[in-house]
Amino acid sequence: MPRITFDNVRKNFGKSVVIEGFSADIADGEFLVLLGPSGCGKSTMLRMIAGLTDTSEGDISFDGESVNALEPRERNIAFVFQSYALYPHMSVLDNIAFPLIMDRFKPWYHLPILNSIVRRMIRNSPEVKDRVLEVAKILELEPLLDRRPRTLSGGQRQRVAVARALVRDPEVYLLDEPLSNLDAKLRTQMRAEITGLYRKVKKTFIYVTHDQVEAMTMASRIIVMDEGVIRQIGTPEEIYHSPADTFVARFIGSPPMNLIPGAVMSDRVVLPGKQELKVQNIPSVLGGQTLVGVRPETIRIASSAKESVRATVVSVENLGAETVLGFVFCNDANSDSLLTRDNQSTFFAKLEGSHSLTEGAEIFLTIDTTNIRWFDPDSGSAFLDLS
Amino acid sequence: MARQKSVVLAGTASSESPKKRGLSTTGLLPYLFISPALAYLAVFVLVPLARGVQLSFTDTRLINPTGGKSVGVDNYTNLLADDRFLNSLFVTITYTAAVVIFSLLLGTATAVLINKPFRGRTLARAILTFPYATPNVAVALIFIWMYNQSSGVFNQSIAVLGFGQVGWLEDPRYGMAAVVVATLWKVTPFVMLVMLAALQSVPDELYEATRVDGADGVSTFRAIVLPHLMPTIRLLALLMTIWSIRRFEIIYLLTGGGPVESTNTLVINIYQQAFNQQKLGVAAAIGVLGLLLSLVVTVVFFVVDRRATRKESQ
Amino acid sequence: MNRAGRKLGQLASRLLLIAFILIASFPIYWMFNTSLATDSELFGSGQKFVPQLQRLNEVPQNLAEIEILKLLGNSAFIATGVTVLSFILAVMAAYALSRFKFHGKGISGFFLFSTQMMPEALLVVPLFALFAGFGLLNDLTGLVLANTAFTMPVAVFIMKTAIDKIPYEIEESAKVDGCSPYGQLGMIVIPLILPSLAAAAVINFFDGWNEFLFANSFITDQDLWPASVGLAQFMGQYSTPLSTVMAAALVFTLPAIAFFLLVQRQIISGLTAGAVKG
Numbered sequence: 001m002p003r004i005t006f007d008n009v010r011k012n013f014g015k016s017v018v019i020e021g022f023s024a025d026i027a028d029g030e031f032l033v034l035l036g037p038s039g040c041g042k043s044t045m046l047r048m049i050a051g052l053t054d055t056s057e058g059d060i061s062f063d064g065e066s067v068n069a070l071e072p073r074e075r076n077i078a079f080v081f082q083s084y085a086l087y088p089h090m091s092v093l094d095n096i097a098f099p100l101i102m103d104r105f106k107p108w109y110h111l112p113i114l115n116s117i118v119r120r121m122i123r124n125s126p127e128v129k130d131r132v133l134e135v136a137k138i139l140e141l142e143p144l145l146d147r148r149p150r151t152l153s154g155g156q157r158q159r160v161a162v163a164r165a166l167v168r169d170p171e172v173y174l175l176d177e178p179l180s181n182l183d184a185k186l187r188t189q190m191r192a193e194i195t196g197l198y199r200k201v202k203k204t205f206i207y208v209t210h211d212q213v214e215a216m217t218m219a220s221r222i223i224v225m226d227e228g229v230i231r232q233i234g235t236p237e238e239i240y241h242s243p244a245d246t247f248v249a250r251f252i253g254s255p256p257m258n259l260i261p262g263a264v265m266s267d268r269v270v271l272p273g274k275q276e277l278k279v280q281n282i283p284s285v286l287g288g289q290t291l292v293g294v295r296p297e298t299i300r301i302a303s304s305a306k307e308s309v310r311a312t313v314v315s316v317e318n319l320g321a322e323t324v325l326g327f328v329f330c331n332d333a334n335s336d337s338l339l340t341r342d343n344q345s346t347f348f349a350k351l352e353g354s355h356s357l358t359e360g361a362e363i364f365l366t367i368d369t370t371n372i373r374w375f376d377p378d379s380g381s382a383f384l385d386l387s
Numbered sequence: 388m389a390r391q392k393s394v395v396l397a398g399t400a401s402s403e404s405p406k407k408r409g410l411s412t413t414g415l416l417p418y419l420f421i422s423p424a425l426a427y428l429a430v431f432v433l434v435p436l437a438r439g440v441q442l443s444f445t446d447t448r449l450i451n452p453t454g455g456k457s458v459g460v461d462n463y464t465n466l467l468a469d470d471r472f473l474n475s476l477f478v479t480i481t482y483t484a485a486v487v488i489f490s491l492l493l494g495t496a497t498a499v500l501i502n503k504p505f506r507g508r509t510l511a512r513a514i515l516t517f518p519y520a521t522p523n524v525a526v527a528l529i530f531i532w533m534y535n536q537s538s539g540v541f542n543q544s545i546a547v548l549g550f551g552q553v554g555w556l557e558d559p560r561y562g563m564a565a566v567v568v569a570t571l572w573k574v575t576p577f578v579m580l581v582m583l584a585a586l587q588s589v590p591d592e593l594y595e596a597t598r599v600d601g602a603d604g605v606s607t608f609r610a611i612v613l614p615h616l617m618p619t620i621r622l623l624a625l626l627m628t629i630w631s632i633r634r635f636e637i638i639y640l641l642t643g644g645g646p647v648e649s650t651n652t653l654v655i656n657i658y659q660q661a662f663n664q665q666k667l668g669v670a671a672a673i674g675v676l677g678l679l680l681s682l683v684v685t686v687v688f689f690v691v692d693r694r695a696t697r698k699e700s701q
Numbered sequence: 702m703n704r705a706g707r708k709l710g711q712l713a714s715r716l717l718l719i720a721f722i723l724i725a726s727f728p729i730y731w732m733f734n735t736s737l738a739t740d741s742e743l744f745g746s747g748q749k750f751v752p753q754l755q756r757l758n759e760v761p762q763n764l765a766e767i768e769i770l771k772l773l774g775n776s777a778f779i780a781t782g783v784t785v786l787s788f789i790l791a792v793m794a795a796y797a798l799s800r801f802k803f804h805g806k807g808i809s810g811f812f813l814f815s816t817q818m819m820p821e822a823l824l825v826v827p828l829f830a831l832f833a834g835f836g837l838l839n840d841l842t843g844l845v846l847a848n849t850a851f852t853m854p855v856a857v858f859i860m861k862t863a864i865d866k867i868p869y870e871i872e873e874s875a876k877v878d879g880c881s882p883y884g885q886l887g888m889i890v891i892p893l894i895l896p897s898l899a900a901a902a903v904i905n906f907f908d909g910w911n912e913f914l915f916a917n918s919f920i921t922d923q924d925l926w927p928a929s930v931g932l933a934q935f936m937g938q939y940s941t942p943l944s945t946v947m948a949a950a951l952v953f954t955l956p957a958i959a960f961f962l963l964v965q966r967q968i969i970s971g972l973t974a975g976a977v978k979g
Contacts, residue, residue, distance in 0.1 A: 047595075050599065051598075052595050052598060052599070071598065071601075071707070072598045072599045072601075073598070073599065073600070073601030077599070078599065079595070079596070079599045081592045081595070081596060082592075083590070083592050085590070085592040085593050085595065085596035086596075087593070087596070087610055087611055088593075088611075088614070088615075089610075089611070089614035089615070089699065090610070098600050098602075098610070099599075099600040099601060102600050102601040102602045102606060103601060105602075105603075105606065107603070110605045110606075115609075164600075416801065416882055417797045417801035417802075417803040417806075418797075418803065419793075420793040420794065420796055420797035420801070420882075421793065421794045421797035421798065421809055423789070423790050423793060423794070424790040424791065424793065424794035424813065424853060424857065425794070425809055425812065425813075427790055427849070427850065427853065428812065428813065428816065428850060428853075428854075431828070431846060431847065431849070431850040432815075432816055432819070432824065432850050434827075434831070435824045435827035435828045435831055436819075436823070436824065436827070438827035438830065438831065439823055439824065439826060439827040442826060442827060442830070447830075452829060452830035452833050452834075453830060453833070453834065493721075496717075497718075497721050500714050500717060500718045500721070501718065511718065511722055513962055513965070514722050514725055514726050515721065515722060515725050516961065516962075516965065517725055517726060517729055517958055518725050518728070518729075519961075520907075520954075520957045520958040520961035520962075521728075521729065521954050521957065521958065522907075522910065522911040522929065522953060522954060522957055523911055523913060523929075524911065524913055524928075524929040524932050524933055524950075524953070525732070525932070525950040525951075525953055525954045526728075527933070528732075528932060528933075528936055528946065528947070528950045529728045529729075529731060529732045529735075529947070529950065530728065531936060532731075532735060532943065532947070533728065533731060537744070538743055538744050538747075538748065540731060540748065543747065543748070572724070572725075572728065576725070603706070604710055629817065629818055632820060633819075633820045633821065633822075635821065635822060635913070635914050636913045636914070636929075640933055640936070653820070653822075654820050654821075654822035657820070657822040657823065657825070657826070658822055658825070658914075658918075661825065661826050661829075661918075662918065667826050667829075667830070670826050671823075671826050671827065674820065674822060674823030674824075674826065675823070677820050677822070677823060678818075678819060678820065678823055681818045681819065681820070682818065685818055
């Protein structure tokens with residue numbers, strides 16, 4: 001049974017449409033990542049799942065029941081904010097205990113003196129206290145329980161935010177770019193901690209980020225979004241190897257997938273510079289102009305001039321274990337092509353090992369044609385496998 | 388003179404190596420800039436203040452402002468035993484407490500209500516600030532008319548409900564309330580404006596976090612809004628207290644200190660002693676005591692504020 | 702807290718806000734209403750809730766009878782004098798407090814703001830005596846001088862806060878170009894803080910405009926009464942119709958409200974810069 005369902009969800013702010021016709025199913029226990037550039041609507045989407053923002057149209061259901069009318073608390077979700085949103089005037093312990101206290105709070109507890117007494121009682125009650133300590137232990141926050149958020153480091157604050165989310169044992173965890181305020185080293189560490197947490201609690205995680213590395217390493221499935229529209233839903237492998245359109249192709253991967261304009265013939269593709277690339281199994285639906293999608297790792301330096309393309313080196317980034325090579329295509333010796341360095345875009349190859357190449361040098365490259373992805377130059381969509 | 392000299396020496400010595408960017412310690416220049424203002428205050432505040440203190444030890448009368456013999460601390464001892472003075476002290480404290488408490492409550496409530504954007508919010512906020520922009524004399528005049536026993540709108544309205552005519556400004560039971568209400572009308576918008584600015588510095592995500600945690604409006608207010616506002620509340624409490632001690636026009640024009648001295652605050656008392664009783668010396672003594680009261684309040688504020696700020700940031 | 706509860710809470714908030722708005726605007730509306738009523742209505746048959754707009758054209762004549770222009774003129778004179786004098790003194794003092802470090806800086810600051818704590822009533826008596834000696838008693842200039850002592854520190858506070866916000870680099874580069882501190886202040890700083898200067902000017906102007914205590918105590922000549930004193934006097938008399946007094950009060954009030962609205966944003970940011978912490 002799908003756990004969370006989106007049925008044609010739409011969101012407008014005034015006249016501008018922020019999210020269009022969003023439909024998807026999220027299975028129970030998935031680690032789903034909403035991935036996309038800034039402003040694509042992913043945070044808005046997350047807030048609609050949480051109930052912090054209303055949908056303009058469409059339905060969101062948990063286990064088949066619509067939650068549109070439910071407040072965040074009633075949806076039994078937990079939310080980790082980008083800026084952590086820790087309560088600044090409470091200690092770490094009180095921050096973590098807050099949801100539990102609110103759970104047990106009745107409206108008449110607001111009476112002046114009754115208020116402090118009841119809150120203290122609840123705070124010290126075994127269910128609450130034990131649970132808080134339990135969670136604090138999991139996230140190694142025990143020494144920090146009496147501190148105020150102001151005195152904590154970024155990583156510590158993040159863990160408190162996670163603890164506060166964890167403490168209520170929710171059904172769904174929603175995380176809004178939780179790692180973007182951390183430095184790179186801490187990010188890697190926290191990524192592992194979040195994944196570890198996910199494995200431990202075995203609940204649905206919905207995670208928003210613009211960082212494709214986070215998405216690729218943590219997700220069981222990714223929804224790639226751009227300007228309010230879903231571009232592709234799929235597992236990391238699917239997204240990587242079979243991008244649905246040029247946007248996804250270029251968003252994932254560093255350096256991004258090369259989109260080489262080419263003309264399709266029966267058994268080969270004519271590349272810039274009128275160079276020819278022999279390709280097996282060209283799908284018959286193709287014809288005319290196309291964009292050839294080639295991942296940088298599938299390009300190698302050729303051992304011989306046969307079965308290769310000629311290229312000019314534009315840039316070299318030697319990272320030790322690998323080298324990123326920027327290149328442009330050369331004109332074919334036999335053609336009358338007028339291709340120059342300035343009238344084409346640079347493509348990238350990711351080579352294993354350390355290579356020292358000089359700018360402007362001519363080299364020969366082979367492209368692994370078994371992993372090519374074909375794109376329609378006008379619409380940007382990929383031609384799907386027909387085999 | 389000696390002080391200035393040493394500063395000049397210190398100034399010239401260090402002018403070769405300016406210490407902090409933006410803050411120059413070069414000798415005479417700062418004094419040139421600030422001395423007109425300080426001199427002005429010295430002449431128009433310090434000197435009269437000193438004179439006032441001096442006057443408070445004499446029996447000077449209005450007819451002869453420069454004459455008058457010394458009476459030592461008689462003015463003070465008489466005052467402290469005088470029922471009238473003690474009454475005015477009590478009245479001042481009551482008036483101040485009422486104005487401070489209710490202006491903070493109402494002002495904060497209004498600020499909270501107007502914090503969330505909605506259509507027409509700018510207009511609403513503008514209207515809410517009109518009372519503060521209205522001159523004190525105008526406030527007093529319209530309230531005098533509204534409080535009018537036979538023809539004022541308040542009594543006319545409650546007559547419809549069946550109540551009799553209330554002497555808002557004539558009945559000792561209501562005099563203070565009437566004056567406090569008029570004051571609150573004028574003063575609450577200021578509290579609202581300052582509170583509004585403070586409220587708008589609460590990050591949105593905090594509100595969202597409380598929603599996720601299932602807190603209702605009151606709990607949210609208690610958990611994140613009120614603690615955030617506390618420094619501002621303390622400062623406003625100080626300002627409102629000082630202003631209440633100083634307030635003159637509204638009370639003077641509405642009740643003149645009556646009825647039966649139920650609204651006879653310290654400053655009204657000063658005015659009466661000086662211009663009705665013609666006892667300048669006594670008036671000055673009351674003034675000095677009033678100033679001491681303000682100073683005590685300010686000191687208390689700073690102590691409380693420092694302690695609270697320390698507690699909040701540990 | 703469920704959706705229904707939220708909506709109910711929102712409705713209650715909205716109603717409460719409307720109540721507050723009505724309370725805030727009613728007295729001013731009533732001033733207007735009263736200014737159009739006749740004495741027989743006011744004291745006899747009962748004041749109507751709806752303004753009697755047909756009498757609107759009588760108002761200017763009534764106002765002329767009490768010489769409103771002279772009253773307002775005196776008020777304007779005091780207010781303008783206070784504003785100009787405060788400005789001159791305050792600008793330099795604010796610059797000194799913001800940019801310089803010097804012995805006695807703290808005390809100077811404290812002293813400047815001490816007048817905010819002081820009841821004017823305390824100073825009325827000695828200033829009365831002082832002015833009597835110099836013949837400044839029945840004189841509008843005397844009022845300007847007395848009031849400035851209280852308004853100038855407010856201007857200093859607003860200006861200093863504004864100057865604090867400007868990075869010193871701009872003045873530094875002027876200094877490198879050979880500009881004197883006076884030049885820095887006049888040519889660089891002042892143009893940059895114009896909005897705050899306007900706010901300070903407006904606040905000072907209305908402190909002078911509204912002032913009552915000193916005016917009432919020092920001025921005995923009826924021709925020199927500012928509007929604040931004049932209005933208070935008329936209120937007690939029976940010779941002036943209440944409607945005229947109210948009309949005058951309204952005319953006295955409206956400029957204050959208008960200007961306050963115009964510079965509202967500046968005033969708030971100026972006042973709250975130091976007040977709002979955290």
